[in-house]
Amino acid sequence: MALEIRKPGLLTTIQDLGRPGYFHLGIPVGGAMDRLALRAANRLVGNDEGAAALEAVFMGPEFTVTEDTVLAVTGGEMPIKLDGEPVQTWTSFAAKKGQVVSFGYLSEGARIYIAVAGGIATEAKLGSRATYAIGALGGVDGRAVAAGDVLPVGEGDGIAGRTVPEALRRRPGQPAELRVLPGLYWHRITEASQKAFFEDEWKVAPEADRMGYRFRGGRPVDFVEREQPFGAGSDPSNIVDGCYPYGSIQVPGGTEPIVLHRDAVSGGGYFMIGAVISADMDLIGQLQPNVPVRFRQVDMDQALDARRARQSTLDEIRAALA
Amino acid sequence: MKTRYSHGGDEHIFVEVDEEMSLDAFFKSLSMTNALREADIDGVTEICPANASFQVKFDPDVIAPGDMLDKLKALEDVAESAEKKMTTRIVEVPVFYQDPWTHETLMRFRERHQDPDGTDLDYAAKINGYDSAEAFIEAHHSSPWFVSMVGFVAGLPFLYQLVEREKQLQVPKYLRPRTDTPKQTVGYGGCFSCIYSVRGAGGYQMFGITPMTIFDPEQTVSYLKDFMVFFRPGDIVKFAPIDRAEYDRILAAVEDGSYRPRIAEVTFDLDAFNADMAGVNAKLMEALDGA
Structure with a gap:
């Protein structure tokens, strides 16, 4: 069984839950940007939640299935077509040998996850099939999916017609809200800038990818004056190069915040004002350029409550598909 | 502290x-x-x-x-x-300074630089009080460096110069990071040199390029068969200036599997280094020359 890629879409990559354990060498965990959507798609077709699937951004691919199989598509809303006929999203469906899966225009979110029963079975690198294009790891020979690729699929026995209840399909709001725990080098900016960051409405910039999302539209930050420490460099936004957490928010030059995501650089020389909490990382993966975003300040207790709430959403999805 | x-x-x-x-x-x-x-x-x-x-x-x-x-x-x-002491290795890294590839790239991103009319090396030389790029280059390769971090992207080493603080080179990062840097560029930001392990974004000034592969996900390079990342924190590096012909020769040798980096095992003792930097560096160089 295989998927024969006819059209790759804009940027379609093989992703799973990533390769933890190598961030100290600059190799990020990677994997699906919207992990809840990946887990749900895999559950729908009877796979392990961490099986490899396709992540397509803004535009869907077009492919032929070489054997009878079961598929499911979750994440952003994009009409699915099976030999041109519409199929429901967030619902497993059967495809016959030779049938073509294609997609209409994205109407909501940014990324879809296409799971196939048995999971994509390309070669794993450092324990994962996730595509990390910068380091040429995973994926198809270290790269994104291209026309003509034949993606091997493992053994699976999915059941068609299973669906994730509408209420459990989590989406960004309007404006999208990202909860942030201030910290790291938060003390480097003035109180007025600390307030402004949470008051202002930001927009996702065009530079938004798997490494990080840039935002613009809010006021630039003012720094607390200091003599720059030895080794940091002369700009007030510079620090002695250190590690960057996933979700951390750096503001190079004090102008446009960047939130690091799954393919994060592991460190560098820009100060950070805190980090987006783990519960909201998936949402970032569903933001399109130009959508309005607000950052909301939370404390650690609220961050952990949000994490538990997200875990229970996942548990409800598991229960609904049990 | x-x-x-x-x-x-x-x-x-x-x-x-x-x-x-x-x-x-x-x-x-x-x-x-x-x-x-x-x-x-x-x-x-x-x-x-x-x-x-x-x-x-x-x-x-x-x-x-x-x-x-x-x-x-x-x-x-x-x-x-x-104990502030470790057994480690000293590695010679050949560098083709002022190469055509980083030059093309730095010209392409000139509007993001502090000095849009010069080159990264001219600027670095000027702000560190050197008369010429050549004098600055000599300062860059004449003493050993210490790998104090591996990261940013896959296997990229940050290198700290093993000299008295007043002699350390310091250069700010680009005003806005570039979206492109050639693979194996030797860069500089703050007090750190670095070697970009892969092509991609970067904010460090660009001085030259090494033909020595330091990250190989395919693990076909002879000295990266055991693990795809070459550097680890604590490694000591000596840059060796090379010309275009030597660059081409080493690049071909890396590709055909005949290149072996020059490496010697050494002990680094921080207290001994702080007490006598010139003496410790001389011993490190002796070990490398014997390799």
Whole structure:
């Protein structure tokens, strides 16, 4: 069984839950940007939640299935077509040998996850099939999916017609809200800038990818004056190069915040004002350029409550598909 | 040195051993990460040492962030008393300074630079008080460097110059990061040199390029068969200037599997180094010359 890629879409990559354990060498965990959507798609077709699937951004691919199989598509809303006929999203469906899966225009979110029963079975690198294009790891020979690729699929026995209840399909709001725990080098900016960051409405910039999302539209930050420490460099936004957490928010030059995501650089020389909490990382993966975003300040207790709430959403999805 | 602890969201703790860079801060950070690894705490998933800081990633469902913080603070005293000595290796890295590829790239991103009318090397030479790019280049390769962090992208080493602080080169990063840097560019930012392991974004000034592959995901390069990343924290590097012909020769040798980096095993003792930098460096060079 295989998927024969006819059209790759804009940027379609093989992703799973990533390769933890190598961030100290600059190799990020990677994997699906919207992990809840990946887990749900895999559950729908009877796979392990961490099986490899396709992540397509803004535009869907077009492919032929070489054997009878079961598929499911979750994440952003994009009409699915099976030999041109519409199929429901967030619902497993059967495809016959030779049938073509294609997609209409994205109407909501940014990324879809296409799971196939048995999971994509390309070669794993450092324990994962996730595509990390910068380091040429995973994926198809270290790269994104291209026309003509034949993606091997493992053994699976999915059941068609299973669906994730509408209420459990989590989406960004309007404006999208990202909860942030201030910290790291938060003390480097003035109180007025600390307030402004949470008051202002930001927009996702065009530079938004798997490494990080840039935002613009809010006021630039003012720094607390200091003599720059030895080794940091002369700009007030510079620090002695250190590690960057996933979700951390750096503001190079004090102008446009960047939130690091799954393919994060592991460190560098820009100060950070805190980090987006783990519960909201998936949402970032569903933001399109130009959508309005607000950052909301939370404390650690609220961050952990949000994490538990997200875990229970996942548990409800598991229960609904049990 | 004043150690500062901060949560980085709900899954990370960031520990800044010192605001400024020094080998003392590096050794303390390294000792704390070693102690943390030995403590084998449930829920810890990644331990990332950096130049003068480090980061821990953990699963807050297994260990509460507050408890993680307490455990880290308890390690600080252990680290204070640790020996500042390590067995490591010195590696010669050939560098083609002022090469055509980084030159093309730095011209392409000139509007993001402090000095749009010059080159990165001219600018670095000027602000460090050197008469020419050539004199600056000589300062860059005449003393050894210490790998104080590996990261940013896959296998990229940050290098700290083994000289008295007043002799250390310092150059700011680009005003706005570039979206492109040639693979194996030798760069500079703050007080650190670096070698870009892969092509991609970067904010460091660009001085030259090495033909020596330092990251190979396919693991076909002869000296990267055991692991795809060449550098590790604590490695010592000596840059060796080469010309275009030598660059082409080494590049071909890396590709056909005949290139072997020049490497010697050495011991680095921070107290001995602080007491006599010239003497320790001379011994390091002697070891390399004998390799």
